[in-house]
Amino acid sequence: MDFKPLSGREFPRFSGIKTFFRLPHAPLDADYDVGILGVPFDGGVSYRPGARFAPSRIREMSSLGRTYHWSREDHWANRLKVADIGDVSTVPLSIEQTYKKIEATVLPLVQKKKKILSVGGDHSTTLPLLRSFGKVHGPLRLIHFDAHLDTYPAAWDCEYHHGAFLRHAIEEGLVKEVVQFGIRGPLVSKEDLDFATKHKFKIFTMDNIRNTHLNEVLKTIPAFDATPTYITFDVDALDPAFAPGTGTPVPGGLTSYEAQRILRELQIPNFIGGDVVEVCPASDSSDITSLFAMDVLFEYLGMC
Numbered sequence: 001m002d003f004k005p006l007s008g009r010e011f012p013r014f015s016g017i018k019t020f021f022r023l024p025h026a027p028l029d030a031d032y033d034v035g036i037l038g039v040p041f042d043g044g045v046s047y048r049p050g051a052r053f054a055p056s057r058i059r060e061m062s063s064l065g066r067t068y069h070w071s072r073e074d075h076w077a078n079r080l081k082v083a084d085i086g087d088v089s090t091v092p093l094s095i096e097q098t099y100k101k102i103e104a105t106v107l108p109l110v111q112k113k114k115k116i117l118s119v120g121g122d123h124s125t126t127l128p129l130l131r132s133f134g135k136v137h138g139p140l141r142l143i144h145f146d147a148h149l150d151t152y153p154a155a156w157d158c159e160y161h162h163g164a165f166l167r168h169a170i171e172e173g174l175v176k177e178v179v180q181f182g183i184r185g186p187l188v189s190k191e192d193l194d195f196a197t198k199h200k201f202k203i204f205t206m207d208n209i210r211n212t213h214l215n216e217v218l219k220t221i222p223a224f225d226a227t228p229t230y231i232t233f234d235v236d237a238l239d240p241a242f243a244p245g246t247g248t249p250v251p252g253g254l255t256s257y258e259a260q261r262i263l264r265e266l267q268i269p270n271f272i273g274g275d276v277v278e279v280c281p282a283s284d285s286s287d288i289t290s291l292f293a294m295d296v297l298f299e300y301l302g303m304c
Helices: 051-064 095-111 123-137 165-171 190-198 206-210 214-219 256-265 285-303
Strands: 034-039 082-087 115-120 140-145 175-183 202-205 229-234 271-277
Touching: 034 051, 034 095, 051 115, 051 271, 051 285, 095 115, 095 123, 115 123, 115 285, 123 140, 123 165, 123 229, 123 271, 140 165, 165 175, 175 206, 175 256, 202 206, 206 214, 214 256, 229 285, 256 285, 271 285
Parallel strands: 034 082, 034 115, 115 271, 140 175, 140 229, 175 202, 229 271
Antiparallel strands: none
C-alpha cells in the first residue's frame, strides 16, 4: 500500500472519498506507522451533544490539509506511513461498553508499537485511550489543552463523563505528570483546584499566557525527557470566537495562532499518541472548529 495522500493537483480537494488528509483507508492490521482513528461518541457530555459527528466532518475538512511542516522543516508523509484506520465501534447508549470497545481496538495496536491519533468524540473517550497506552508504556506524561481541569467528581452519580477523565487517569496510575494549557475560570468553587494542586500539575492558565508576551511564555515550557508522552486537545481550549463548534464553550481562550505556536514549541522525544476532542459540528460556524482540529492532527504528525 502506498501511504500517500491523494494529490490535490490531480483530484481537486473537494472530490474523492473523504479520509483523514486524503490518506488511504487501511485495515487495523496494515503496515502503517501512525493510524488516525475516529471515535464517534458523545455519551459523556454534560451540555451540547453532537461530537459523535466530528470524525466524519473533520475527515471532510482535512481535505484541505498539507503534508510539509514549514516550522519544523519536516515532510511527514515522506517520513511516515500514515493511514486512516476508520472508526472504532461505539455504543451510543453505554459509556462502559464504548470504553471496552475502544480498549479492545487500540490496545493491540499500541502493543505492535503503532502510534494512534484519535479523533473524538467527547473528552470521556480519552480515558480508555490512556488505559491502552498505559498498559504498554507504563505511567505517562500528559499534555492537556483545555478550558477545564477535567478532574471533577461524579455527576448525577455517574463516575465517567467528559469532565472526569483526568481524575480517573491519575487515580488509576495511568498518568504521573500533567502539563495543561488554556485553563481558565469560572469554577464551581475554589476546591476545584485541590486535585491539581495535590498532584502538582504544571498549569499555563490563560492569565499566565496573556500577561506575558507569547515568545516569553514559550520559553517557560518544560524541556521534556524520554517519558512516554500523550497529548489530548479539547478544542474548547480556544476562545469560542475561534472554535464555536464545541460542547462546553468558555470565553477568554487561546487564539488559533497561540495554540499553533504552543504546539510547535513542544519538543517531545517520546511522543506516543494523541487525540483531539469535543468538536461539535452542528454548532460550528463555517467549519472553522473542524478545520482547526485538522490542524492539531497536522501538528501531531510533525511530532511523530
